Amino acid sequence: MYPLNAWYAAAWDTEVGRTLLPRTICGLPVVLYRTAEGAPVALADACWHRLVPLSLGRLDGDDVVCGYHGLVFGPTGRCQRMPAQETLNPSAAVASYPVVERHRFLWIWPGDPAKADPSLVPDLHWNDDPEWAGDGELIELDCDYRLVLDNLMDLTHEQFLHSDSLANDELSHAEPDVEHDEDSVTLTRWMHGIEAPPFLDMQLKRKAPRFEGLVDRWQIIRFTAPSTVVIDVGVAPTGTGAPDGDRSAGVNGHVLNTITPTAPGKCLYFWAFTRNYHLGDQGLTNLLRQSVSRVFGQDTTMLHAQQRAIVAHPDHEFYNLNIDVGGMWVRRIIDALVAAEQGRARTHPASLAEAAAHTRRTA
Incomplete structure (x- = not known):
């Protein structure tokens, strides 16, 4: 249940170098490395000869040498040498996947390479924009990637799961505005004149140590198909103009999330937290990364428990x-993309009620 004609994050840029890194992308074993000049390469992680993972071999210049029988494959996937023979079988090759390095991630296109348009890489520019600072991590999750998307599209769970860091009672009562098209969903929620939750209050006091009082809080969640979610979050002192677009008195962050399915019930979760204030404060960058990591640790525990329960109750109707x-529209978009790739009609619900019924059937 995932589209293949799309860009998926395969690794942080710092993870890939002059060693062989195995990853699984949408069920496809892939081996990643860089050429001597630093260009990223993504090959199928299965030798043409006996399907042994190439990641168990080694690099020889820009070529991968199979660790079992010594076949050599270049960055394009073509076999360059075979042991004990000079004639190369013309079919000797492994798949080479389109790969783009952007926004501190390496992105792979597992589908039709002719459709791999680099302009379709999800926009996570905050991750390397000089006007923003931040950092993140990779979490390997034992759950369906759509459960992570559900979690990110409904932040009312912060009131309960993250009660020590992000909770406001107003989360469940602030009606969001929802917009969507065939490939994206945007959910906007404002909470006016409330107390800042601990995580955001800590940041506001770093910027304005003498601040006391109520704040306006915002959450603007944007999903981009197939599996990227950017969350614009922050607080500003009430009455300073944040709802009208002037956030200068407050603190603003972007939570960057992109999820890559690896196998049924498993996925890679790449995230970062970026901010647009105190850009040179590395201590603050470390503190925020550690704080968000702890929050996402709570999510991980819950998502793993949810996945186990789903497996144990396969006939349960949600x-x-x-x-x-938000999550209902996201799942509908994903289902439509998969249907289009499989040659079925790409349809969208005429109403929210139809989307809800469809989600119950496919949860």
């Missing part, structure tokens, strides 16, 4: 609440 509206 029902949606009003808070599930």
Whole structure:
């Protein structure tokens, strides 16, 4: 249940170098490395000869040498040498996947390479924009990637799961505005004149140590198909103009999330937290990364438990609440993309009720 004609994050840029890194992308074993000049390469991680993972071999210049029988494959996937013979079988090759390095990630296109348009790489520019500072991590999750998307599209769970860091009672009562098209969903929620939750209050006091009072809080969640979510978050002192576009008195962050399915019930979760204030404060960068990592650790525990429960109750039918509206549209978009790739009609619900019914059937 994932589209193949799309860009998926395969690794942080710093993970890939002059060693062989195995990853699985949408069920496809891939081996990653860089050429001597630093260009990223992504090959199928299975030798043409006996399907042994090439990641168990070694690099020889820019070529990969199979660790079992010594076949040599170049960056394009073509076999360059075979042991004990000079004539190369013309079919001797492994797949070479389109790969783009952007926004501190390496992105792979597992589908039709002719459709791999680099302009379609999800926009996560905050991750390397000089006007923003931040850092993140990779989490390997034992759950369906769509459960992570559900989690990110419904932040009312912060009131309960993250009660020590991000909770406001107003989360469940602030009605969000929802917009969507065939490839994206945007959910906007404002909470006016409330107390800042601990994680955001800590940041606001770093910027304005003498601040006391109520704040306006915002969450603007944007999903881009197939599996990227950017969350614009922050608080500003009430009455300073944040709802009208002037956030200068407050603190603003972007939570960057892109999820890569690896196998049924498993995925890679790449995330970063970036901010646009105190850019040179590395201590603050470390503190925020550690704080968000702890929050996502709570999510990990819950998502793993949810996945185990789903496996244990395969016939259970899910029902949606009003808070599930963002996730309902996300799943509908993903299903439509998969249907289009499989030659079925790409359709979208005529109403939210139809989307809800469809989500119950496919949860």
